[in-house]
Amino acid sequence: MNDTLLMMLIVGLVVSFAILGMFIWGAKTGQFDDGDKMMDGLLFDSTEDLNDAVKKEEKIKESKKEQKKSESQK
Numbered sequence: 582m583n584d585t586l587l588m589m590l591i592v593g594l595v596v597s598f599a600i601l602g603m604f605i606w607g608a609k610t611g612q613f614d615d616g617d618k619m620m621d622g623l624l625f626d627s628t629e630d631l632n633d634a635v636k637k638e639e640k641i642k643e644s645k646k647e648q649k650k651s652e653s654q655k
Contacts, residue, residue, distance in 0.1 A: 607613060
């Protein structure tokens with residue numbers, strides 16, 4: 582009886598940590614980013630709003646590149 586309970590606990594923990602790891606990986610690699618955000622914005626935003634959004638996305642990409650460079654230099 583105790584062996585079964587211990588086995589279920591270990592399997593549950595392994596599965597939980599695996600799911601947590603996949604979630605963290607997905608969050609870090611941008612899997613949850615909205616890919617259609619810019620296309621839907623064409624329907625509702627003005628040209629100025631779209632240009633601001635593009636500049637913001639470029640700044641985000643540049644900052645990610647800078648973070649990778651600084652991490653690789655360490």
